[in-house]
Amino acid sequence: MNLPPFKLERYFAKHEFNTEYLLCSSDCEAMSIADLLAMEEGAAEKFQNVWLGYTESQGSPTLRHEICNLYETIQPEDILVHTGAEEAIFLFMHTILEEHEHVIVHTPSYQALSEVAKSIGCSISPWRAREENGWALDLDELRGLLHTNTTAVIINTPHNPTGYLMSRTDYEAVHQFVEENELILFSDEVYRESENDPATRLPAACDLGDYAISLGVTSKTYGLAGLRIGWIATKNKKVYDSMAALKDYTTICNSAPSEFLAEVAMRNRRILVARNLDIIRTNLNILDEFFSRHADLFSWIRPHAGSMAFPRYLAGDVESFCDKVAREAGVLLLPGSVYDDPDNHFRLGFGRKNLPQAINRLDGYLCK
Numbered sequence: 001m002n003l004p005p006f007k008l009e010r011y012f013a014k015h016e017f018n019t020e021y022l023l024c025s026s027d028c029e030a031m032s033i034a035d036l037l038a039m040e041e042g043a044a045e046k047f048q049n050v051w052l053g054y055t056e057s058q059g060s061p062t063l064r065h066e067i068c069n070l071y072e073t074i075q076p077e078d079i080l081v082h083t084g085a086e087e088a089i090f091l092f093m094h095t096i097l098e099e100h101e102h103v104i105v106h107t108p109s110y111q112a113l114s115e116v117a118k119s120i121g122c123s124i125s126p127w128r129a130r131e132e133n134g135w136a137l138d139l140d141e142l143r144g145l146l147h148t149n150t151t152a153v154i155i156n157t158p159h160n161p162t163g164y165l166m167s168r169t170d171y172e173a174v175h176q177f178v179e180e181n182e183l184i185l186f187s188d189e190v191y192r193e194s195e196n197d198p199a200t201r202l203p204a205a206c207d208l209g210d211y212a213i214s215l216g217v218t219s220k221t222y223g224l225a226g227l228r229i230g231w232i233a234t235k236n237k238k239v240y241d242s243m244a245a246l247k248d249y250t251t252i253c254n255s256a257p258s259e260f261l262a263e264v265a266m267r268n269r270r271i272l273v274a275r276n277l278d279i280i281r282t283n284l285n286i287l288d289e290f291f292s293r294h295a296d297l298f299s300w301i302r303p304h305a306g307s308m309a310f311p312r313y314l315a316g317d318v319e320s321f322c323d324k325v326a327r328e329a330g331v332l333l334l335p336g337s338v339y340d341d342p343d344n345h346f347r348l349g350f351g352r353k354n355l356p357q358a359i360n361r362l363d364g365y366l367c368k
Ligand SMILES: Cc1ncc(COP(=O)(O)O)c(C=O)c1O
Pocket: 026, 083, 084, 085, 086, 087, 110, 156, 160, 188, 190, 217, 219, 220, 225, 230
């Protein structure tokens, strides 16, 4: 295994805790343990009594029961809880992929979704989202990427970093393609339930067939990244069992306090979603206005889901722009180079409450 540095994580490590405004976070607004516990009568007292022994490797049965409510056909035994979505990606790739296999990856991608497969010795074909198509993927292109040694297709919708939400027709076509070619579909759904219009929500991949694995987490839509609770949902026994077996060598089981808190969060997830969608909608209106005033500086495609967009900087090199904005205005943007994007895009996050102040600061800087 030969993993290069995770560019996005290194960028955040350098700037996250010393830049005043984070305008590129992927997650929604977080909350304190006290605020989360206050959502349920008696939860604070129960939390004091959480037993700090080892927990069940698959995740506590009551937490898995709550997670099942996200899905139509999934049972608690189809859920495997992990330490964040990140651990699940790592275990999935290390159990299912082998050297010299070929994987098709929705690109640009969260680095782990392609890099872990590469480090195993797989070849990767990027399935490119293109700005000129509103970040949509082209299904003919997908068909052309199939090799005789293709094992898996990796998709991420709603998408990091573009905020693209796949259409129902395209999503169904991807499923059909995977099923017909006897591949595995790894569907990163960590931004699911953050669709601006809930009617556009796609079915979870795991509900459509046992060739599919859905990835979920408390970090993004629900705004609880500090819990480090993620999961996979799948009816594929082979994938489930191999990942569970490898988990014995990584984290064994999850943090008991986090599992308790995640259970409270998932039981009250509709309240969390409503709160975060409210922030997202308010922020999107501010961004529409900001980008229309600065149309000479940026391209802007309004996302339909998630808490991120991927605008393009039109007036010079995006890396030096982001660097100057961080140093001189105290506002952190994420240059697209961390996604190996060659086209001058940058990631902008709009799931946080202080976006109006951050935009105000950026606006003042640009107008200087
Ligand atoms: C698309 C995607 N998948 C997985 C992850 C990993 O989530 P976590 O950090 O909560 O483990 C992220 C985090 O940014 C992400 O954006």
